[in-house]
Amino acid sequence: MSGIVVGVDGSIEAEQALRWAMREARTRGTTVTALLAWSPKHSPASVVTMSVGSGQHETETTARRILETAIHNATDPRCPVPVVERVEARHAPDALLAAAGTADLLVVGRHGASRLPRLLMGSVSAACVHRSTTPVVVVRADQSRTNGPVVVGVDGSPTSIEALRWAAGEARLRGAVLRVVHAWAPVPVGYPAVYVGVDFEASEKAARSVLDACLDAGIAQRDTLTVEDMLVTDGATHALLTATEDAQLLVVGSRGHGGFAELLLGSVTHQCLHHAPCPVVVIPAVA
Template sequence: MGRVERERERPQGQAQGAGGGRGDGPGSVLVGVDGSESALRAVEAAAHEARVRGARLTVVHAFIWPLLKVSLDPSPYGPADGGLRRQAQEIVDTAVAHARASVPGVEVTGEVVTGEPLTVLATRSRSAGLVVVGSRGLGAFTGLLLGSVAVHLAAHAACPVLVVRGREKPAGPVLLAVDGSRDADAAVSFAFAEAADRGAELRAVHTWTPSSGPADPTPLFHGTEEIRSEEERVLAQALAGARERWPEVPVEWRLVRGRPRAVLLEESADARLLVMGARGRGGFAGLLLGSVGQALLHHAECPVAVVRDGSGER
């Protein structure tokens, strides 16, 4: 497992690593673990991401108990190797071993960091290239489709976030949700890079409807075909620059009449990865994660990557 070393002080608290640690870097992959089966799936996905990126993988467990002033040492009535501190280290050691077994050769470090999970991962995302989390942790209530850390991190992280959910289809395309927003522009670059790394086809999907609701006056001034032509232009323009940068990536683009939530959920059934911007064109000012994005995080049938404006380049 490697020698356990004490690292330098971090804003979140003192960290300890399995296999040492050199901190995060702009291209590094960070994965949060809590000992759950969902977290181990995330570790596996993160290890594969680190390999294709040629990056280091850092496994992090946020250790909140010191903040609550509870005893971390073994109980006098329990085994000598027990206690919360040892339990936290075992979570990290197990995850590091799982990463190395899943993707031999990838550089992996592990850390136990004092702090609350969302705060720790959001802070560390400022110096990482990608953060990976499972869709549900040990604290999830029965029937809850997405853990609170996953959904909040997707809204607050400074780098792209990969939420490992559903089933990845190895032969499926990388599915890109295109809506012409600034965040969608960042998602385009991220999706093309992912498709290139995986040797996969990119399927770009843009949805449109004649109106957004009963109060939308657009159909009164523009015919249906005129609206469709404009949305087709939005899709072509969104892809143009990326197709020049990644000419090796085969692209299928679909202009689909329908609501984005329903269309993208259906498209996710055969995808290996769904990439979307954090907010769409219809997002309310100040809303960190659009309603369509939240629906996809909860119900998509494949892993979902959420990319914020300016965070998709690598």
């Protein structure tokens, strides 16, 4: 399967994710597969609420109705895109990951129709980001900007260079500026602001070399692309969040060097998923 797979569950954020996926499909000239997965133990709250006391057939009918409503609400009749509707009796992360295995992109709302609304990021979106081998886009309900630069964070790691390649292609598709951010901190974490042992000029030169090497490795041709490279003396998370204030998209690797990867999902990527003002694309780690 090629094209874009998007998870639907009746929530506002899932509907916004579907709307984003449809716009992306128009840009790419591809199809959208809208998938609503339900199971007796892990159904979306919207399905559970509307089908209490019903059997499996009635529950599936309710799920299809929710999916059809979401597609109707998200469709722009002026420029429709092909949409494949899928309802599966399966745990949502497993269904989405299986469907996205051969897709170009997997799109999810940051927090869906969960019965645990206190969580910043839902279990389905978290599972998709952690386990997917396909780029995953996480969308919030309040993210509707369709212009501005495409921002990508690089740190010299193979995954961040792959993220840069993906972001460059996306910027070309959208006719957008590509903003490449490399954050560096000459003072070791935990040390005071004035650290006598640091050669600031040498550190800045080394950081510049990392950024230039990433640009050379990640962008084959720049003749049709406007690139804005940013070398920022700051923490990686703050640098990326600041750079995305006017952006339409942020692209990050799932993990990389230093601040981009301390865990399975890097701490910087994790923070961007929670706090970025635009949709975030997470590029899976390079094998």
